[in-house]
Amino acid sequence: xxxxxxxxxxxxxxxxxxxNPFFQEWNTQYQVPPFLQIKDEHYMPAFxxxxxxxxxxxDSIVNNPEEPxxxxxxxxxERTGKLLTKVQRVFSNLAGSNTNPKLQELQRELSPxxxxxxxxxxxxxxxxxxxxxxxxxxxxxSLTDEQIKLLKDTRKQFIRSGAxxxxxxxEEITKINSKISELSTQxxxxxxxxxxxxxxxxxxxxxxxxxxxVIAAASESAAQKMNEATSPEEKAKYENKYxxxxxxxxxxxxxxxxxxxxxREILYxxxxxxxxxxxxxxxxxxxxxxxxxxxxKAEIMGYKTHAxxxxxxxxxxxxxxxxxxxxxxxxxxxxxAKSEVLDMQAVSDSEGNNFKIAAWDWWHYSEKVRKAKYxxxxxxxxxxxxxxxxxxGVFNTTNKLWGLTFTEIFDIDLYHPDARIWKVTDKDGSxxxxxxxxxxxxxxxxxxxxxxxxxxxSNLDGRERPVVVNVCNFPxxxxxxxxxxxxxxxxxLFHEFGHAMHGTLTNVTYPSMAGTSAPRDFVExxxxxxxxxxxxxxxxKSFATHYQTGEPMPDELIEKLLKASKFNQGFINTExxxxxxxxxxxxxxxxxxxxxxxxxxxxxSLAKIGLIDEIAPRYRSTYFAHIFSGxxxxxxxxxxxxxxxDSDGFEAFIEAGDxxxxxxxxxxxxxxxxxxxxxxxxxxxxxxxGRKPIIEPxxxxxxxxxxxx
Amino acid sequence: xxxxxxKRCIFCLALCFAVSSHAHNPPYLIISEIESGRLTFENxxxxxxxxxxxxxLRIRRLEAMPWTKKIYVFIKAGFEHxxxxxxxxxxxxxxxxxxxxxxxxxxxxxxxxxxxxxxxLILAGLGLVKIQGSFVEPFIALSIVWIAVENTLFKxxxxxxxxxxxxxGLLHGLGFANLLSQYGLPKxxxxxxxxxxxxxxxxxxxxxxxxxxxxxxxxxxxxWESGKIRVPASILIGCAGxxxxxxxxx
Numbered sequence: 001x002x003x004x005x006x007x008x009x010x011x012x013x014x015x016x017x018x019x020n021p022f023f024q025e026w027n028t029q030y031q032v033p034p035f036l037q038i039k040d041e042h043y044m045p046a047f048x049x050x051x052x053x054x055x056x057x058x059d060s061i062v063n064n065p066e067e068p069x070x071x072x073x074x075x076x077x078e079r080t081g082k083l084l085t086k087v088q089r090v091f092s093n094l095a096g097s098n099t100n101p102k103l104q105e106l107q108r109e110l111s112p113x114x115x116x117x118x119x120x121x122x123x124x125x126x127x128x129x130x131x132x133x134x135x136x137x138x139x140x141x142s143l144t145d146e147q148i149k150l151l152k153d154t155r156k157q158f159i160r161s162g163a164x165x166x167x168x169x170x171e172e173i174t175k176i177n178s179k180i181s182e183l184s185t186q187x188x189x190x191x192x193x194x195x196x197x198x199x200x201x202x203x204x205x206x207x208x209x210x211x212x213x214v215i216a217a218a219s220e221s222a223a224q225k226m227n228e229a230t231s232p233e234e235k236a237k238y239e240n241k242y243x244x245x246x247x248x249x250x251x252x253x254x255x256x257x258x259x260x261x262x263x264r265e266i267l268y269x270x271x272x273x274x275x276x277x278x279x280x281x282x283x284x285x286x287x288x289x290x291x292x293x294x295x296x297k298a299e300i301m302g303y304k305t306h307a308x309x310x311x312x313x314x315x316x317x318x319x320x321x322x323x324x325x326x327x328x329x330x331x332x333x334x335x336x337a338k339s340e341v342l343d344m345q346a347v348s349d350s351e352g353n354n355f356k357i358a359a360w361d362w363w364h365y366s367e368k369v370r371k372a373k374y375x376x377x378x379x380x381x382x383x384x385x386x387x388x389x390x391x392x393g394v395f396n397t398t399n400k401l402w403g404l405t406f407t408e409i410f411d412i413d414l415y416h417p418d419a420r421i422w423k424v425t426d427k428d429g430s431x432x433x434x435x436x437x438x439x440x441x442x443x444x445x446x447x448x449x450x451x452x453x454x455x456x457x458s459n460l461d462g463r464e465r466p467v468v469v470n471v472c473n474f475p476x477x478x479x480x481x482x483x484x485x486x487x488x489x490x491x492x493l494f495h496e497f498g499h500a501m502h503g504t505l506t507n508v509t510y511p512s513m514a515g516t517s518a519p520r521d522f523v524e525x526x527x528x529x530x531x532x533x534x535x536x537x538x539x540x541k542s543f544a545t546h547y548q549t550g551e552p553m554p555d556e557l558i559e560k561l562l563k564a565s566k567f568n569q570g571f572i573n574t575e576x577x578x579x580x581x582x583x584x585x586x587x588x589x590x591x592x593x594x595x596x597x598x599x600x601x602x603x604x605s606l607a608k609i610g611l612i613d614e615i616a617p618r619y620r621s622t623y624f625a626h627i628f629s630g631x632x633x634x635x636x637x638x639x640x641x642x643x644x645x646d647s648d649g650f651e652a653f654i655e656a657g658d659x660x661x662x663x664x665x666x667x668x669x670x671x672x673x674x675x676x677x678x679x680x681x682x683x684x685x686x687x688x689x690g691r692k693p694i695i696e697p698x699x700x701x702x703x704x705x706x707x708x709x
Numbered sequence: 710x711x712x713x714x715x716k717r718c719i720f721c722l723a724l725c726f727a728v729s730s731h732a733h734n735p736p737y738l739i740i741s742e743i744e745s746g747r748l749t750f751e752n753x754x755x756x757x758x759x760x761x762x763x764x765x766l767r768i769r770r771l772e773a774m775p776w777t778k779k780i781y782v783f784i785k786a787g788f789e790h791x792x793x794x795x796x797x798x799x800x801x802x803x804x805x806x807x808x809x810x811x812x813x814x815x816x817x818x819x820x821x822x823x824x825x826x827x828x829x830l831i832l833a834g835l836g837l838v839k840i841q842g843s844f845v846e847p848f849i850a851l852s853i854v855w856i857a858v859e860n861t862l863f864k865x866x867x868x869x870x871x872x873x874x875x876x877x878g879l880l881h882g883l884g885f886a887n888l889l890s891q892y893g894l895p896k897x898x899x900x901x902x903x904x905x906x907x908x909x910x911x912x913x914x915x916x917x918x919x920x921x922x923x924x925x926x927x928x929x930x931x932x933w934e935s936g937k938i939r940v941p942a943s944i945l946i947g948c949a950g951x952x953x954x955x956x957x958x959x
Contacts, residue, residue, distance in 0.1 A: 100750060101750060408769075408773065410769070410770045410773050416759070416762060417759065417762040417763040417765065417766035418762040418765065418766070420769070440762070442755070442758045442762075443750065443751060443754050443755055443758060444750060444755055476758070476761065476762075477765070480896075
């Protein structure tokens with residue numbers, strides 16, 4: 001008994017079900033992947049064939065008897081790997097947003113295969129010789145600026161993979177790379193073991209101050225531990241107990257609510273000592289070794305330090321520029337942090353306590369300050385922020401900025417029924433792209449929020465428009481009520497939508513330069529700048545209407561909301577900047593420096609900038625996974641760099657007196673959102689803003705300008 | 710707020726780079742493990758989430774349709790809920806059919822049934838009555854058994870028959886409402902669509918009766934009169950009812 005058959009408007013691309021869908025033309029609407037036809041077992045054969053085809057294409061470019069030209073080499077390279085890209089896009093998206101054990105296993109299997117594949121291409125000598133010959137003859141070809149940039153970027157990729165080195169050096173680099181990758185993996189595994197290795201097991205009488213929700217979650221994790229326990233003794237350990245761990249989701253609520261200062265100290269220390277316990281999971285030596293190897297590699301590649309090597313590709317081109325930015329921000333941040341300590345000390349003293357605020361007190365007392373000073377109740381905001389209204393709000397914003405319209409499509413089946421799809425149309429009625437929004441949290445989706453694409457943009461062989469996606473983890477609706485967002489969710493939605501616009505408005509010739517393929521310290525600018533519109537009272541009022549009464553958000557609530565955004569900014573920026581500077585310090589050592597101990601290196605780095613005891617860097621070296629096991633070495637500063645750009649960029653609209661100023665919005669579109677990586681990021685910014693970025697607007701936005709809130 | 714930026718940015722960057730031209734080893738894998746823990750796959754939960762999402766999708770698609778299309782879709786849904794999906798309801802209606810040789814009592818019974826299930830369908834649809842499906846199912850099965858037993862044991866229908874049928878109709882209406890709520894009704898045009906669904910159910914019912922009437926009049930003209938078909942058919946219907954009764958109780 002079911003009535004599931006009716007009202008389903010199935011899309012019926014003419015495809016043969018017996019053939020792997022990746023091996024067929026997708027004559028679906030807008031080339032949206034035929035998700036219903038794609039099964040888990042289709043990926044591996046498609047990856048294998050994709051890599052094989054890709055290598056054959058490369059061979060035919062290398063073996064072309066004609067003289068190397070831009071067209072027969074660089075442009076041909078842009079046409080290679082179509083099948084591989086096709087399957088890779090679908091796979092990497094679904095492995096994040098709609099995964100299962102089979103896909104996770106494939107992910108582990110594929111990851112080394114894919115990186116080996118791209119290494120093969122990057123180390124292809126014949127290919128590099130052709131690229132190099134074109135580079136040397138570039139004056140003789142009449143190339144456009146976009147083509148020159150592509151040539152330069154392509155060549156640089158080969159060089160950065162070691163194409164200019166002699167065979168001894170190449171061998172050395174390969175050795176260093178594999179050693180670093182081994183150590184990085186080890187670093188990550190140690191960190192995981194350390195984070196999972198500590199538990200604060202509490203009794204009923206040790207829960208002072210904790211709210212019901214937090215207690216329930218801790219009791220739940222104790223129950224889970226009991227389930228996993230193998231021996232009766234181990235089971236008994238967790239019976240009727242409450243477990244907290246150094247995972248942030250468990251630790252922050254405890255540090256905020258618990259009135260037991262001694263327990264806060266224990267949990268906090270377990271967090272900051274991860275990887276630094278002189279046990280088998282210790283990361284101190286690994287950090288030192290990785291930093292040393294990176295310095296050696298940089299020297300062989302012809303760079304002064306690892307940071308010089310990394311930053312060459314970025315908007316800020318040298319360690320000096322990065323340090324200059326970070327130090328300029330450091331003083332105001334630290335100053336505010338110190339005044340925050342005073343606020344907290346005052347609260348603590350007024351409670352009759354007789355101690356100096358310590359690092360493990362921060363969350364508890366800052367919450368008290370927040371309540372007293374800002375008094376914003378998130379629950380009051382939510383009824384005004386239903387997901388549908390916020391989506392309408394962001395669509396309207398881009399409509400006012402660039403004249404875009406969004407039309408929801410109902411007859412395309414996606415990979416999950418909660419994913420929604422819209423057609424994006426430009427001001428002149430032309431088709432710009434497809435936007436997919438997958439907003440609700442679910443158990444087979446990874447945490448966090450991100451943007452990605454199922455199809456890229458290119459004008460190389462005809463006009464191809466992209467299919468982009470935003471994935472978030474907002475609460476799903478309960479019962480008949482709509483999904484109601486927190487304001488943080490709203491900024492996340494605008495943020496990811498900014499990335500989506502970068503991926504949708506892009507209008508470049510070559511696929512590898514399209515959309516979000518911009519440098520790391522620039523790519524967050526298009527996303528973060530859009531967040532400013534979300535908190536602009538004029539815009540907020542237009543979309544934040546009560547889901548039951550339709551009333552717009554009251555002015556006093558908006559005012560409170562905006563004021564609260566400055567809460568705790570001293571702490572947030574100080575811990576972040578300290579970590580960024582630590583990252584830079586680790587990666588500006590030259591290969592002849594002998595590093596002895598990670599802790600003393602870190603201590604002297606932090607002492608140099610005068611970090612206060614009440615704050616630890618956002619990541620200490622022994623758990624700084626971004627730089628020692630992720631891809632963020634000398635790149636952790638990127639976030640705040642992009643924040644400087646977005647505050648300064650939005651300030652232009654404020655100065656113009658209209659947040660939808662036509663001249664500015666069209667410049668923003670033309671020079672930022674449309675350009676991908678076809679020009680140097682700084683040039684693009686200057687073309688939009690009329691000058692280089694300055695930090696003052698950011699200081700103002702974050703309340704670091706010394707003015708009262 | 711910066712905290713969430715950081716977490717967020719890791720993902721968007723990592724994914725952007727993972728699929729952009731010449732991918733490096735995606736760094737997000739490791740970092741996300743640390744930030745958000747491992748995913749655990751509980752099939753039941755995933756299925757429940759999927760069902761809820763499917764309902765949302767259906768409602769979105771329905772809400773986007775023009776008014777006339779929506780009405781059509783819901784009439785069709787009501788009809789399909791009898792033919793071919795509602796074998797239990799078909800058998801109940803056939804049970805009524807086999808109970809009487811005359812048109813008048815049959816019409817009275819069918820009208821009572823229709824009136825009753827319309828009342829509960831609308832009351833439940835509006836959320837004024839809420840009863841669990843697992844509670845209603847056995848009673849619907851029981852109603853089929855009861856009608857069959859009556860048909861087999863009594864030559865004439867009892868005086869209370871119409872009232873009994875009315876009571877059973879109330880139950881069947883709750884059954885319709887349960888499925889309709891799983892399916893989901895768009896908020897705008899709620900009443901008219903509920904009505905359209907009910908109309909579809911009536912059409913389905915009438916269609917069953919019409920078919921039964923034609924078959925009986927053409928094929929079994931003689932045996933029909935003597936009740937040779939009436940009793941074995943009712944026994945079969947009763948057996949099916951019993952089967953469902955056990956199924957719904959176990």
